[in-house]
Amino acid sequence: MLLYIVKRIGLSALIIFFAVLTLFALLNSIPGDPASIALGPRATPEVQAAYAEKMHLDKPIVIRFLIFAGNVVRGDLGSDVFTNRSVSHTLLEQLPYTLTLAAAALAWATLLGIPIGCLSAIRPNSWLDRLTGVISIGTIAIPSFLVSIWSILVFAIFLGWLPVIGAGDDGDIVDQLRHLILPAFAVGLGWVGYLARMVRASMLEVLGENYVRSARAFGLMNRTVVFRYALRVAILPTITLIGIGFGVLLSGTVFAEIIFSRPGLGKIIYDMVLARNFPVVQGAVLVTVALYVCVTLIADITVSLLDPRVRENL
Amino acid sequence: MEKLLEIRSLSVDFRTPRGRVRALREVSMVVPKGKIIGVVGESGSGKSTLIWTIMRLLAVNGTVENGEILFDGGNVLEFDDNRLKGFRGEKVSMVFQDPMTSQSPVLDYRSQFTDILYRRTEMSRRERLGKAIKMMNRVGIPDSEKRIYQYPHHFSGGMRQRAGIAMALLMDPSLLIADEPTTALDVTMEAQIIHLIREARSEFGSTVMLVSHNLGLIAELCDEIVVMYAGEIVEHADAHDIFFDAKHPYTKALIACNPALDLEMEGQFPTIPGDVPDLHQSPAGCVFAPRCAFSDETCSKERPAYSISAGKHSEVVDHSVRCHLYCPDKGGKTKHDLTALSLNAAADRTRSEIAHCDEADELLSIQDLRVRFPTMGRIKALAEGVDDPFIDAVYEVSLGLRAGETLGLVGESGSGKTTLGRAIIGLNGVHSGSIKFKGSELVGLSQNQYRKVRRDVAMMFQDPVGSLSPRRTVGQLLTEPFLIHGIEKGSQRDQAARLCEMVSLPANFLSRYPHELSGGQARRVGVARALALNPALIVADEPTAGLDVSVQGEILNLMLDMQAAHGLGFLLISHNLPVIRHVCDKLAIMYLGRIVEYGDCEQVFRNPAHPYSQALVRGTPQPDPTRRRQLVSIEGEVPSLSNRPGGCEFHTRCPYSGERCKYLVPEPSLLADGRTVRCHNPLAE
Numbered sequence: 001m002l003l004y005i006v007k008r009i010g011l012s013a014l015i016i017f018f019a020v021l022t023l024f025a026l027l028n029s030i031p032g033d034p035a036s037i038a039l040g041p042r043a044t045p046e047v048q049a050a051y052a053e054k055m056h057l058d059k060p061i062v063i064r065f066l067i068f069a070g071n072v073v074r075g076d077l078g079s080d081v082f083t084n085r086s087v088s089h090t091l092l093e094q095l096p097y098t099l100t101l102a103a104a105a106l107a108w109a110t111l112l113g114i115p116i117g118c119l120s121a122i123r124p125n126s127w128l129d130r131l132t133g134v135i136s137i138g139t140i141a142i143p144s145f146l147v148s149i150w151s152i153l154v155f156a157i158f159l160g161w162l163p164v165i166g167a168g169d170d171g172d173i174v175d176q177l178r179h180l181i182l183p184a185f186a187v188g189l190g191w192v193g194y195l196a197r198m199v200r201a202s203m204l205e206v207l208g209e210n211y212v213r214s215a216r217a218f219g220l221m222n223r224t225v226v227f228r229y230a231l232r233v234a235i236l237p238t239i240t241l242i243g244i245g246f247g248v249l250l251s252g253t254v255f256a257e258i259i260f261s262r263p264g265l266g267k268i269i270y271d272m273v274l275a276r277n278f279p280v281v282q283g284a285v286l287v288t289v290a291l292y293v294c295v296t297l298i299a300d301i302t303v304s305l306l307d308p309r310v311r312e313n314l
Numbered sequence: 315m316e317k318l319l320e321i322r323s324l325s326v327d328f329r330t331p332r333g334r335v336r337a338l339r340e341v342s343m344v345v346p347k348g349k350i351i352g353v354v355g356e357s358g359s360g361k362s363t364l365i366w367t368i369m370r371l372l373a374v375n376g377t378v379e380n381g382e383i384l385f386d387g388g389n390v391l392e393f394d395d396n397r398l399k400g401f402r403g404e405k406v407s408m409v410f411q412d413p414m415t416s417q418s419p420v421l422d423y424r425s426q427f428t429d430i431l432y433r434r435t436e437m438s439r440r441e442r443l444g445k446a447i448k449m450m451n452r453v454g455i456p457d458s459e460k461r462i463y464q465y466p467h468h469f470s471g472g473m474r475q476r477a478g479i480a481m482a483l484l485m486d487p488s489l490l491i492a493d494e495p496t497t498a499l500d501v502t503m504e505a506q507i508i509h510l511i512r513e514a515r516s517e518f519g520s521t522v523m524l525v526s527h528n529l530g531l532i533a534e535l536c537d538e539i540v541v542m543y544a545g546e547i548v549e550h551a552d553a554h555d556i557f558f559d560a561k562h563p564y565t566k567a568l569i570a571c572n573p574a575l576d577l578e579m580e581g582q583f584p585t586i587p588g589d590v591p592d593l594h595q596s597p598a599g600c601v602f603a604p605r606c607a608f609s610d611e612t613c614s615k616e617r618p619a620y621s622i623s624a625g626k627h628s629e630v631v632d633h634s635v636r637c638h639l640y641c642p643d644k645g646g647k648t649k650h651d652l653t654a655l656s657l658n659a660a661a662d663r664t665r666s667e668i669a670h671c672d673e674a675d676e677l678l679s680i681q682d683l684r685v686r687f688p689t690m691g692r693i694k695a696l697a698e699g700v701d702d703p704f705i706d707a708v709y710e711v712s713l714g715l716r717a718g719e720t721l722g723l724v725g726e727s728g729s730g731k732t733t734l735g736r737a738i739i740g741l742n743g744v745h746s747g748s749i750k751f752k753g754s755e756l757v758g759l760s761q762n763q764y765r766k767v768r769r770d771v772a773m774m775f776q777d778p779v780g781s782l783s784p785r786r787t788v789g790q791l792l793t794e795p796f797l798i799h800g801i802e803k804g805s806q807r808d809q810a811a812r813l814c815e816m817v818s819l820p821a822n823f824l825s826r827y828p829h830e831l832s833g834g835q836a837r838r839v840g841v842a843r844a845l846a847l848n849p850a851l852i853v854a855d856e857p858t859a860g861l862d863v864s865v866q867g868e869i870l871n872l873m874l875d876m877q878a879a880h881g882l883g884f885l886l887i888s889h890n891l892p893v894i895r896h897v898c899d900k901l902a903i904m905y906l907g908r909i910v911e912y913g914d915c916e917q918v919f920r921n922p923a924h925p926y927s928q929a930l931v932r933g934t935p936q937p938d939p940t941r942r943r944q945l946v947s948i949e950g951e952v953p954s955l956s957n958r959p960g961g962c963e964f965h966t967r968c969p970y971s972g973e974r975c976k977y978l979v980p981e982p983s984l985l986a987d988g989r990t991v992r993c994h995n996p997l998a999e
Contacts, residue, residue, distance in 0.1 A: 210410065211419070213371060213416075217371060217408045218402070221432070
């Protein structure tokens with residue numbers, strides 16, 4: 001088990017290394033002088049020269065990559081072109097907002113989607129199954145930004161129950177939670193349907209397996225059979241899917257953060273792209289990649305904890 | 315005689331898109347306490363439906379139309395949830411057919427065992443674990459204190475089935491239902507499991523209901539036998555009465571189709587013509603009438619009643635049979651001479667007919683063939699310091715086959731027989747050695763060059779339906795070989811029709827798809843495809859595995875007829891020894907990739923020279939209840955190829971192994987009758 005985790009972490013590190021390499025290559029392949037791109041058209045030649053010096057633009061590309069990679073490892077993602085603040089500092093401030101939003105969205109989607117999927121698989125073609133089937137397809141089909149806008153209209157404007165803008169006051173947990181509800185609802189809604197359909201399909205398959213029937217023949221309680229023998233296996237592809245789908249979820253948070261004016265990685269990437277503040281964009285992309293790799297890693301380790309065959313086969 | 319379970323005129327229907335299927339009709343039987351009762355039948359006979367109805371685990375589209383199942387003073391079909399909980403798993407438990415798929419892959423044995431013990435609330439966790447370990451020890455799983463923490467995929471097939479039996483015995487059930495418990499296992503494992511079930515009966519006093527299509531297994535174990543056909547019980551009697559005094563024509567035919575291993579048989583394989591009837595309507599007369607050699611008008615119009623007489627071999631068990639021939643009020647009819655039951659009057663095939671090819675050149679000649687498979691990637695091997703990350707699936711194999719001859723290749727799973735077959739037609743890479751076909755070397759040919767060879771060397775694949783593309787009609791499948799090899803031979807349609815006729819499939823089958831064919835029909839298409847280009851050699855991989863015995867004969871007869879007509883050479887890969895004995899001229903027995911004995915088929919069966927051959931021959935259960943074995947022929951199981959034992963590979967399981975066998979690999983030695991044996995102390999001279 002430990003060996004599996006070590007190997008899997010090694011692989012993740014390798015993926016992040018290639019992400020850094022790709023990012024570096026992309027930034028270096030932008031046509032034109034990096035200094036003028038980074039500083040914008042109005043920078044004076046002196047400022048540009050100083051920047052080139054600071055960014056080691058005069059050195060060979062290999063050295064530049066090593067310096068870049070070394071900085072990344074030390075957690076130094078460069079500094080904001082405008083404010084000269086450390087990029088990592090800015091990102092660390094924003095990261096918790098995105099993480100909370102993504103986690104909240106995923107949490108409510110899983111907590112609702114998986115039981116719905118299970119219930120409809122236990123009684124296939126019942127009215128419950130058909131109803132949840134229609135609703136699920138509906139929620140998958142509606143884009144999250146539409147959900148955001150409609151939920152603002154309904155819950156914030158007509159009903160006036162929930163706040164719309166921002167992430168709430170610092171230190172006031174209740175206020176922060178109230179600000180979290182609508183964006184988390186909007187980001188997670190599509191996932192409810194998606195997870196429900198996914199769990200239903202694999203659960204139906206597993207419930208037909210011989211070992212489920214043997215468990216029943218041994219007289220085990222229905223609860224034990226469904227949760228311990230069937231769901232434990234049926235959930236595995238769903239966990240992997242959540243890991244992979246986390247990337248999609250992150251892009252969903254970009255919309256939500258823009259629409260609800262929440263701080264966060266998505267918002268900052270959006271703002272800084274418009275402002276051509278490349279070091280920040282670059283850092284934010286890198287953090288997103290790392291986040292994605294981490295979540296996939298967690299998903300894989302969870303699967304390996306549940307399924308002994310996986311951890312023996314790497 | 316005390317009744318443990320009684321079934322009274324049970325009828326079960328399945329709702330299908332094509333209408334109701336009347337899967338069980340008026341089934342009545344008594345399971346006596348302390349006995350082993352066998353339920354025999356081919357596919358579609360309703361034997362599985364019967365056990366799942368007893369367990370109250372019918373598929374959702376199945377409904378019990380009529381009847382009752384009495385157990386412990388109540389009707390199982392009316393048990394409420396609470397009573398059912400005390401019945402299923404507690405009073406009645408099951409051993410399943412395929413231990414790999416019937417045990418949870420994600421729970422270790424500790425969890426699976428203790429889950430079953432959940433009802434024993436008075437037991438602590440530790441006591442439950444202790445009981446599970448004790449039971450695992452009891453069924454012969456060594457080292458069970460440690461192995462109980464392992465998962466099913468860590469266990470070999472035989473060990474897994476032992477664990478399955480341990481699970482079933484855990485609650486000390488009064489009735490044990492075993493559903494084809496050895497079908498997924500090799501012969502030597504089967505012998506061990508038979509022994510275990512017998513022991514369980516004598517030690518725990520369980521009553522066993524054994525469901526199987528394998529007459530050998532049934533004869534070996536059962537006291538009483540119920541014969542089912544198309545959803546009805548056609549005959550029920552003491553085991554000896556069934557095997558020596560069978561009354562129903564179906565039972566007789568079934569026994570005739572299942573030849574004993576040591577029975578000398580000339581001519582064609584017996585078959586039962588026709589198919590299992592469509593059960594969408596209740597048959598008007600006797601269910602077996604359409605296939606019965608003795609049926610007359612009454613049989614197809616009137617339902618026969620059970621006629622019950624005293625058993626010849628047993629004083630307790632009556633012999634009941636559902637056939638008009640025995641109805642007392644229809645006297646006269648019994649004068650039919652049923653002993654001279656001729657099942658198939660087709661032309662005889664004699665062994666001398668095959669011998670005519672003696673002068674012919676060798677069709678296939680294999681020398682020192684070695685096929686290796688990598689067990690890990692090169693980088694991983696380098697990293698882990700393994701210098702030889704390969705296993706030898708086929709190891710120094712030498713064989714020869716002449717035109718018109720049939721060579722049988724026998725061995726347990728993992729012996730490399732399929733790999734050898736695939737290597738001959740170029741589907742596996744070859745590490746070293748030579749394969750000569752009609753004198754020209756095949757090893758080292760490119761895939762393109764091999765294509766020409768495959769016109770003359772055809773393959774019949776193991777899984778008949780799976781190896782046919784589901785999106786092509788039979789007609790397209792039959793003409794595919796011509797398209798692949800770019801041969802224009804008359805019109806494609808004529809070719810397909812010719813092939814269809816050759817394997818006696820009706821011409822209207824040309825437009826059917828594989829899923830619309832029965833197992834036997836799909837095999838026929840497989841045979842026709844193999845024959846399409848008039849090959850000289852056919853490699854047949856388990857041509858009858860998974861087929862009912864009544865159909866198995868049809869395919870074998872077809873293959874033999876084709877051989878007689880075209881002088882084909884057959885390489886027949888199988889684990890079914892009776893089939894091999896009756897079909898093959900030469901026999902090669904494989905163990906861990908090596909040929910351990912090779913020579914004349916009859917000689918090997920009469921007087922096996924290698925201890926492993928002996929174990930296989932003796933390990934096959936005989937359809938004869940008077941010849942039950944007391945002892946298991948060999949212990950243990952096939953070692954893994956990645957952990958090949960030193961010296962003679964078989965020494966770890968060999969009852970005769972000596973000191974020398976442990977370190978010295980035996981060279982093939984020639985016996986007086988022309989056989990070669992790889993053994994230091996051959997059992998025959």
